[in-house]
Each structure stands twice: as structure tokens, then as C-alpha cells.
Amino acid sequence: MTADQPPAVPPDLAPDERDRFFLGLAVDQARIGWEEGGVPIGAALVHDGRVLAVGRNRRVQMGSAIRHGETDCVERAGRLPASVYRSSVLYTTLSPCFMCAGTALLYEIPRIVIGENRSFSQSEELLRSHGVRLDVLDDPACTELMQRMLTERPELWREDIGEEP
Amino acid sequence: MTADQPPAVPPDLAPDERDRFFLGLAVDQARIGWEEGGVPIGAALVHDGRVLAVGRNRRVQMGSAIRHGETDCVERAGRLPASVYRSSVLYTTLSPCFMCAGTALLYEIPRIVIGENRSFSQSEELLRSHGVRLDVLDDPACTELMQRMLTERPELWREDIGEEP
Numbered sequence: 001m002t003a004d005q006p007p008a009v010p011p012d013l014a015p016d017e018r019d020r021f022f023l024g025l026a027v028d029q030a031r032i033g034w035e036e037g038g039v040p041i042g043a044a045l046v047h048d049g050r051v052l053a054v055g056r057n058r059r060v061q062m063g064s065a066i067r068h069g070e071t072d073c074v075e076r077a078g079r080l081p082a083s084v085y086r087s088s089v090l091y092t093t094l095s096p097c098f099m100c101a102g103t104a105l106l107y108e109i110p111r112i113v114i115g116e117n118r119s120f121s122q123s124e125e126l127l128r129s130h131g132v133r134l135d136v137l138d139d140p141a142c143t144e145l146m147q148r149m150l151t152e153r154p155e156l157w158r159e160d161i162g163e164e165p
Numbered sequence: 166m167t168a169d170q171p172p173a174v175p176p177d178l179a180p181d182e183r184d185r186f187f188l189g190l191a192v193d194q195a196r197i198g199w200e201e202g203g204v205p206i207g208a209a210l211v212h213d214g215r216v217l218a219v220g221r222n223r224r225v226q227m228g229s230a231i232r233h234g235e236t237d238c239v240e241r242a243g244r245l246p247a248s249v250y251r252s253s254v255l256y257t258t259l260s261p262c263f264m265c266a267g268t269a270l271l272y273e274i275p276r277i278v279i280g281e282n283r284s285f286s287q288s289e290e291l292l293r294s295h296g297v298r299l300d301v302l303d304d305p306a307c308t309e310l311m312q313r314m315l316t317e318r319p320e321l322w323r324e325d326i327g328e329e330p
Binding site for chain 2: 059063064065066071074075077078079080081082083085086097098099100101102103105106107108122123126158159161162163164165
């Protein structure tokens with residue numbers, strides 16, 4: 001796959017294997033973001049087993065305050081009918097911030113698969129209170145990327161979540 | 166002013182006049198957006214009496230699912246230190262959706278001045294529960310723009326808030 005073209009999905013995967021596969025696309029994006037000098041958080045939006053878009057945090061790459069992994073992914077998916085969002089799954093390497101959670105709530109995305117929530121967790125209670133199903137896979141690759149981020153680029157990370165340096 | 170360069174602020178305005186002035190910049194943006202064929206919602210981010218950025222909904226103009234008035238404004242303000250967001254005021258012609266509210270919560274913007282909330286209101290309880298001060302000016306120009314939107318471009322509006330056509 002390239003960074004921008006989602007791959008075909010292998011057939012005959014069990015549900016948990018499918019989740020791991022789609023989360024893997026988000027992890028690929030996070031790794032690309034890290035190599036670009038950015039924040040290593042990635043996402044994928046999946047509808048009916050088809051990848052609509054992948055995305056990654058582009059704070060550094062685009063000088064952006066609103067392109068988190070999830071919002072970048074939603075943006076790259078383009079203008080979609082409400083019915084598509086409402087039957088899609090959002091995969092993200094890290095538990096969403098309020099902005100990304102609010103984006104999921106606006107479009108009523110019913111399920112979010114989260115790589116890990118050890119490094120950061122802000123909106124899970126809000127999302128659950130609105131009926132969003134959250135599945136946390138506690139994926140070691142996601143945690144490792146974030147731990148590297150917190151150690152090697154701590155000021156960038158604090159900027160990304162609106163905290164003082 | 167051009168669409169992209171915020172103007173100087175007139176001196177010696179009383180606080181309520183200042184709010185009306187800054188909301189007026191958001192209304193200007195909303196009108197530009199309407200003329201462009203888009204969703205007539207605008208915003209301005211103001212710090213210490215200085216306009217950091219103005220923005221407008223760009224769903225149509227940029228094919229964007231995440232550029233609402235408020236998020237476009239935050240994006241155009243660029244990467245800012247946490248301390249700036251935390252002492253800024255966000256002006257918006259319409260009560261924020263969850264995505265835009267979440268953006269304000271992420272960056273801990275402490276006050277939002279809302280042009281009107283008759284046409285749409287989704288996140289005010291959430292924002293208040295996090296201590297955000299909301300001031301609703303009930304501005305006729307804002308309501309008029311939205312009523313025109315709801316009448317003349319209803320499907321675009323429903324798309325913008327993630328509702329079925």
C-alpha cells in the first residue's frame with residue numbers, strides 16, 4: 001500500500017482478526033507520521049469491510065491544529081452521506097481527544113476501535129454516554145509508539161493536546 | 166478587510182460593543198461562505214483584543230467534512246501555545262456542534278460567544294459542564310443567514326450536521 005491508498009482487505013478473516021488488520025492500517029499511518037517528524041497517531045475509517053480512508057496526525061507536516069489522526073482520516077474520506085458514517089467503524093491507535101470524539105459524535109459513528117488508552121484517555125466516558133461502542137485492543141505497537149513520543153518529543157505531544165509545555 | 170486578513174480593532178469599545186464587533190467579523194465570514202455556495206457559518210478567534218484568525222465553513226469550498234466555521238478558524242490560526250487558547254475567546258455565528266465544541270474543550274478555550282442558538286444547538290450543556298462560559302447574543306443577522314440556509318439549502322445543512330437527507 002502507499003500512504004494514501006488503502007489496501008484490499010484479506011478475505012475470510014475472523015472478526016477479531018479484521019479489527020487487528022484495520023488497526024494495523026492505522027499503526028502504519030502512525031509510523032509514517034513518526035518518520036515524518038510528527039505525532040505518531042493514525043486512524044482508519046471502515047464501512048462494510050471496505051476502507052474509506054486512512055489518516056494520521058499532521059500537526060507538524062501541515063502546521064495543523066485540527067488534523068489529528070481521526071480528523072485527518074475523516075477529512076480524507078471526503079463528504080459522505082450520514083448513513084455511511086452511521087454504519088462505519090473508526091480505528092485509531094490512541095484513545096480520542098475531545099475534538100476527535102466530538103467529530104465521531106457529530107457524524108454518529110457507532111463504534112470506535114482504540115489501539116491503546118494507557119498513554120492518553122480523555123473522552124471515553126463522553127463517547128460511551130452517547131452510546132458509542134468502544135473496543136480497546138491494548139495493542140503493544142500503539143503503546144510503544146506513544147511511549148517513544150512521550151520520551152523523545154514531549155513538548156510536541158503537550159502542544160498536540162493543548163497542554164502547557 | 167479581505168476574507169483572510171483580520172482588521173484592526175477599533176479602540177475604546179465597551180465590552181458588549183467589542184463582542185458585537187468580533188461577532189460581526191464572524192458574520193462577514195458567514196456571508197462570504199453563503200455567496201460561495203456554502204454553509205453560512207463563520208467564526209473568529211480573539212486573544213487579548215487581537216484577532217488571531219477568522220474562518221468559515223468550507224464543506225462545499227474545500228470538499229471538507231471537518232472545516233466547520235470554528236474548526237476552520239482554529240486551523241487558520243495555526244499552531245498556538247496552550248496559554249494562548251486558554252485566554253482566547255471564540256466567536257461563532259451558530260451554536261457549536263459536537264466537533265467544534267470538542268475542539269474548544271481540547272484547547273481549553275474558556276469562553277465562546279454565540280451569535281444564535283435558535284436554528285441549532287447541540288453542545289451547550291457539554292461545554293457548560295466543562296466550565297466554558299457561553300454568551301448567546303441572539304443576533305438577527307445570524308438567525309437570518311441560517312433560516313435562509315434551512316430554506317434554500319436544506320440537504321446541504323443536513324449533510325453538514327451528519328443527518329440523513
